[in-house]
Amino acid sequence: QKEVEQNSGPLSVPEGAIASLNCTYSDRGSQSFFWYRQYSGKSPELIMSIYSNGDKEDGRFTAQLNKASQYVSLLIRDSQPSDSATYLCAGGTASKLTFGTGTRLQVTL
Amino acid sequence: SAVISQKPSRDICQRGTSLTIQCQVDSQVTMMFWYRQQPGQSLTLIATANQGSEATYESGFVIDKFPISRPNLTFSTLTVSNMSPEDSSIYLCSVGLAGVYEQYFGPGTRLTVT
Numbered sequence: 001q002k003e004v005e006q007n008s009g010p011l012s013v014p015e016g017a018i019a020s021l022n023c024t025y026s027d028r029g030s031q032s033f034f035w036y037r038q039y040s041g042k043s044p045e046l047i048m049s050i051y052s053n054g055d056k057e058d059g060r061f062t063a064q065l066n067k068a069s070q071y072v073s074l075l076i077r078d079s080q081p082s083d084s085a086t087y088l089c090a091g092g093t094a095s096k097l098t099f100g101t102g103t104r105l106q107v108t109l
Numbered sequence: 110s111a112v113i114s115q116k117p118s119r120d121i122c123q124r125g126t127s128l129t130i131q132c133q134v135d136s137q138v139t140m141m142f143w144y145r146q147q148p149g150q151s152l153t154l155i156a157t158a159n160q161g162s163e164a165t166y167e168s169g170f171v172i173d174k175f176p177i178s179r180p181n182l183t184f185s186t187l188t189v190s191n192m193s194p195e196d197s198s199i200y201l202c203s204v205g206l207a208g209v210y211e212q213y214f215g216p217g218t219r220l221t222v223t
Contacts (some may be wrong), residue, residue: 032210043214
């Protein structure tokens with residue numbers, strides 16, 4: 001069974017710190033990887049996509065992909081209370097994504 | 110991205126009845142998907158809605174229980190049939206745009222079966 005694994009958390013970081021979220025996947029056929037943010041009671045919102053090995057930066061967010069290790073991560077710099085949410089990692093192809101169970105992030109004042 | 114709407118946003122239904130959920134997109138999209146998210150859990154793909162042909166269902170989901178229609182490139186429906194309390198969940202549609210792998214989600218339909 002193709003899986004995406006995440007630590008459920010909660011991951012607690014102080015405001016202004018770097019939050020590091022991690023994800024591993026089992027399907028070596030996965031071509032694309034995504035991070036979604038989901039606030040309680042809301043639908044998932046796409047925040048980062050990454051397709052090739054290395055880092056991809058977008059504002060305060062950096063996604064990292066290591067296909068050899070089957071590992072994806074998301075770094076959030078200068079964490080804000082508004083970043084408190086569940087972060088879902090997903091991997092797959094254009095025809096199917098598999099989602100992890102999510103990591104709950106709490107940014108404390 | 111695309112603007113996606115779902116109707117209804119929430120509903121409370123009785124056991125044994127059926128509910129049809131609509132998903133409307135503001136532009137033509139290549140792929141449309143239906144997911145279920147049970148309380149405190151992640152997203153599970155129910156099926157891919159194919160325009161002009163039968164939907165492609167994932168293991169554990171069958172057409173008789175979750176019939177899907179996709180009459181054009183901007184609209185799809187998911188019906189939850191003969192509901193039981195175990196069907197209580199959030200149902201989400203998502204879309205994939207041509208040439209990209211990203212999926213964008215609608216606001217979801219929160220279904221409670223009593």
